[in-house]
Amino acid sequence: MFEKFQTMFSDSEENYLKTIFHLERSLKDGVSTNAIADQMQTKASSVTDMLKKLSEKQLVNYIKYQGVTLTEKGKKTAAAIIRKHRIWEVFLVEKLDFNWDEVHDVAEQLEHIDSEKLIDQLDKLLNYPKFDPHGDPIPNKDGNFPLRDKQLLSNLKVGDIGVCVGVKDTSSDFLKYLDKHGIALGKQIEILEKEEFDKSQKIKIDNQILHVSQQIASNLFLKTKH
Amino acid sequence: MFEKFQTMFSDSEENYLKTIFHLERSLKDGVSTNAIADQMQTKASSVTDMLKKLSEKQLVNYIKYQGVTLTEKGKKTAAAIIRKHRIWEVFLVEKLDFNWDEVHDVAEQLEHIDSEKLIDQLDKLLNYPKFDPHGDPIPNKDGNFPLRDKQLLSNLKVGDIGVCVGVKDTSSDFLKYLDKHGIALGKQIEILEKEEFDKSQKIKIDNQILHVSQQIASNLFLKTKH
């Protein structure tokens, strides 16, 4: 009846849940201890300890030596943290003039602040954003993520036209590269040529010609017209 | 030369510093172990442990059995935390429609977020407020607090007129009492009568007559005309 959900987990527990959530999406099948350790820059033994704890709290399904999956409760909790992280990122960019390459570290801290009203009001102030500054979807309060069909620039063919809607690599270096060359979310891009040999492309953006390497093209999401 | 001040202290260390700072102001002389323990709802033995740690980090002057005082470094650090706390409170009230009785707990969490840019930008967004929603002064980046002459309503005499500028008691119950009776910062109050026996007063606010008890009068700060 009275689902007092925000039973409060430690920052560390929340970070593990978030990491497992992301790994589950990208690695399809169950998430391994080592995968988590790598991602979190910690040791496998630490991960094992935490998995036991999360398992006891019904947040993950854990079988020794077999890796983990999130339970429904675990997914909801992870989504709530991701929601907070991304809403804060929008706030930092929209209201505090942060650049999109400098919001992540602060959001990593802010995502653990425990106040439902705070997030609700932020969400309202920002006019209920559906995507964060990197184009990543912001789950709603039920933990559902908005969908948007998007494709990597590297997967488009000559003649295609699309609008930038997200980045795969969110590193500061990559984002600054995009800034430097005038590539930003919302901008239209047309694929003019593709070089088969090194997969580099010639594209048109703001009526300028720009050459981008495979590395760039495979980290930029576009939404194509049609 | 390059004072990288924000060397990062733990939330717990920051909370102790803040508490000692406030106690030093109110208790004048050195702050005792028990005073800190009472204030923080913890045990004296825990306080002793922390005082040793803070002392090693040059944040407090600590002599066994003699209590503590903050060092300059300790004062600066405490002021920085109080600055963050109060700026966040202003933000919550001004931008997120929080009532002044519901901001403190969230600010207790937010004050530990470590990002100079975040606070600078918030400060700017809020137009560099000097006082928080309870009328408490917000120190500047150097740790200096703005002064404002204010007096408790209980110390004024019949005929005096003043403007509400702060509260001494910031409990939710007290603040809600004020809300209920239309008393808010910025409102003008005139003392009409004082009852010697129980120190209650008859005051005029918004052209309404209101009777307030000694308890109320001794927790409301006014700035008198002249």
Place this chain on the structure above:
DNA sequence: AAATAAATTTAGATAAGTCTAAAAATAAGA
């Protein structure tokens, strides 16, 4: 299938922060 390699877990330590109970120091009262 046996041997080897890789992944995972366990055992035992460490650090931060807290607690209880006992000891020591200081303050107050007779």
Place this chain on the structure above:
DNA sequence: TCTTATTTTTAGACTTATCTAAATTTATTT
């Protein structure tokens, strides 16, 4: 001043989160 009360510190224990090194399990190769 001597005795008692209060305050403060110390000693030892516990929790959370982490680590290293060793043991165990699972996967891969001959």
